[in-house]
């Protein structure tokens with residue numbers, strides 16, 4: 001059987017997730033009323049004025065960081081700061097910008113080698129969506145009455161007498177089993193590909209939406225742009241969506257759990273970690289190199305917060321993320337050491353002033369991005385487990401031209417440590433993070449002392 005097609009560029013990409021309202025305010029003239037000063041504590045309700053002009057202004061920053069793809073949380077017209085309550089699927093929110101500005105942003109990003117993926121919220125809309133408003137006004141007589149799942153007319157919102165997303169009355173559930181709704185949403189999906197030239201869709205709560213819709217969605221999207229990336233927000237078993245007929249990948253939350261369990265929480269041994277990674281690779285099959293691998297998002301606490309501020313634990317998790325198969329994704333601000341617990345605190349305003357930037361962590365992010373870009377084995381190479389011993393985990397990424405060995409030691413210091421390299425022939429290895437070199441003898445890498453909470457990324461030393 002032929003491998004289902006997935007866009008090859010994803011394997012080489014470093015993604016960066018932006019919550020546009022909180023990234024950068026590039027145009028104060030479009031700020032919502034009551035906009036808070038940048039840097040105040042985020043709440044579920046407040047606004048800070050971030051916009052597309054702000055992302056455009058910061059493209060040089062993102063290019064310099066080494067980012068090659070952006071995932072933007074929703075940008076279409078909506079009432080909330082997160083904009084998962086779409087009021088108009090064909091209009092850019094006026095507090096963010098316009099269609100013309102989005103076109104300019106995509107064009108300038110492409111010019112800088114950065115692709116842009118938008119967030120598609122197709123399970124539900126906002127109560128301000130014109131079709132829902134029509135049903136509110138005309139009840140069963142509305143031509144859109146079957147676009148929603150209404151128990152009785154007239155519509156009432158408290159408590160809602162229609163189906164919603166998670167019981168939230170301002171998020172009416174769309175009846176995606178209705179062919180008219182499917183046609184409309186497919187029009188939306190292809191409209192933004194055609195009109196703005198975007199590079200794909202991240203899909204919100206896709207398990208709540210009929211499966212046949214996603215099959216039609218894939219056909220429609222790939223007909224416009226075969227290179228478009230389709231990635232679903234799936235927190236559990238992604239197998240149903242990774243058979244080649246719906247998504248290219250999922251947001252790899254399961255991988256995130258394993259990384260945190262082993263590298264940060266000490267709830268998993270190296271042996272468990274290796275077993276779960278193998279199971280996940282088996283489940284994800286051909287799609288492994290296309291997965292969106294994340295440590296944080298707008299729906300989780302930030303990585304440094306999960307680590308309790310322990311930068312060495314964060315570095316361990318990052319080293320794994322940037323040396324494993326699949327595209328790493330940075331959640332905006334993690335690279336400058338922003339902290340924040342779950343929503344709304346993980347959605348704070350981006351730190352732009354250098355004095356509040358965590359330089360040590362920022363340097364690590366920049367270095368890891370550079371290392372991944374320089375080593376094809378890390379992006380497209382094979383994976384092999386080398387060694388598991390007392391919570392130390394070593395693995396190899398390799399192809400015909402390139403060889404990288406990674407050693408993770410989340411817990412105690414290990415004196416006089418030797419790591420089996422299997423059949424890897426090289427005799428001297430350099431740690432790409434520290435610059436230190438290590439000899440190998442008779443197939444064993446010799447390490448005088450492996451520090452607690454430390455990681456090595458080893459490349460053969462060329463003479």
Ligand code: CA
Pocket residue numbers: 025026027028029030031049050051095
């Ligand atoms: Ca603004």
